[in-house]
Amino acid sequence: MSKLAELILDWYALNARELPWRGQSDPYAIWISEIMLQQTRVETVIPYFRKWMDIFPSVSDLALASESDVLSTWEGLGYYSRARSLRISAQKIMKEYYGKLPDNMFELIRLPGIGRYTAGAIASIAFNRNVTTLDGNIRRVFARVFDIKDVVNSPVGEKILWNLLENELPKGKAGDFNQALMDLGATLCTPQSPDCEQCPLQKLCLARSRGVENERPILRSKPVQPQFTYIGAIIQKYECFLITKRPSRGLLGGMWEFPNDRIIGEVEKLENKLIQFVSTGLGVDVQILKKQAIIRHAYTHYRLILHTFSCKWVADIAELPEMCYWIPRQELLNYPMGKVARQISRIIIEDGKSRIQQ
Numbered sequence: 080m081s082k083l084a085e086l087i088l089d090w091y092a093l094n095a096r097e098l099p100w101r102g103q104s105d106p107y108a109i110w111i112s113e114i115m116l117q118q119t120r121v122e123t124v125i126p127y128f129r130k131w132m133d134i135f136p137s138v139s140d141l142a143l144a145s146e147s148d149v150l151s152t153w154e155g156l157g158y159y160s161r162a163r164s165l166r167i168s169a170q171k172i173m174k175e176y177y178g179k180l181p182d183n184m185f186e187l188i189r190l191p192g193i194g195r196y197t198a199g200a201i202a203s204i205a206f207n208r209n210v211t212t213l214d215g216n217i218r219r220v221f222a223r224v225f226d227i228k229d230v231v232n233s234p235v236g237e238k239i240l241w242n243l244l245e246n247e248l249p250k251g252k253a254g255d256f257n258q259a260l261m262d263l264g265a266t267l268c269t270p271q272s273p274d275c276e277q278c279p280l281q282k283l284c285l286a287r288s289r290g291v292e293n294e295r296p297i298l299r300s301k302p303v304q305p306q307f308t309y310i311g312a313i314i315q316k317y318e319c320f321l322i323t324k325r326p327s328r329g330l331l332g333g334m335w336e337f338p339n340d341r342i343i344g345e346v347e348k349l350e351n352k353l354i355q356f357v358s359t360g361l362g363v364d365v366q367i368l369k370k371q372a373i374i375r376h377a378y379t380h381y382r383l384i385l386h387t388f389s390c391k392w393v394a395d396i397a398e399l400p401e402m403c404y405w406i407p408r409q410e411l412l413n414y415p416m417g418k419v420a421r422q423i424s425r426i427i428i429e430d431g432k433s434r435i436q437q
Contacts, residue, residue: 141166223273311387350388
């Protein structure tokens, strides 16, 4: 066993974080936690994990669930393709693996939503396989310990990291080793102001000895996010509101939202553009009552500015498009929505409550 592995495992034995998916022998729970932890902080994941395991305690429960129920349970966690992939994978596991999660990396990678990192984490933690994994925390720790001067989230940098991890991996202790590095990166070897004095690897850390720990890791610059402007229609017909379901694939796939349209060109005369969109795109004639709110939100690849307008239904011009429905105010809570649509639905529900109180 290398000195690095010895030090990190000794530290982990005393400092491991208490997490609801640790200390379990159920590979399903570990799989769910690893998917949830993709690009999401542990503190955010914990309540979602507990809720998920209450609703879908097994692979078979998940495989039998509807897409709507799965998305509703996941709502607020973001990156909804992860939830859809979990359901599809559960169905695949029931059909091809007799209801049991495969126990090796090669079969795990065949499941939707599982790449090399996630497969390594599951295989090592759930099945004690001698395989490495590489997440953002581990990338940062190794970039500092070995003072890697290459861009670590590039193909060259990642190849260097995978090779270093393979060299340091303690056989028979891969699960603890991987989790120890994750915990170290999350608690001490943080992106800003790392607590080097408390780090078990400080004497081995080349970046620390050279005084460049705050300059590692070297990452590719993120591209500037484009900004898009949309108009949104909150259309009320008696006590019902018009919502539409997004296609199953793509951003927010399978989620519900209020009718909206991207503005191309000059952002002016939004009311006129809304009337045109509603009439031609939805087949509905409306009266705009007021501008409700301007909502800003950042997605992975772009930023959104949504101008929402409260509208009153006047008449149907044509048949509603497929997957557009009039939903009673209080039932809006029963439909899985992204953050922007959920914010609008809460405005509608609160408005309804205030009217009742008046």
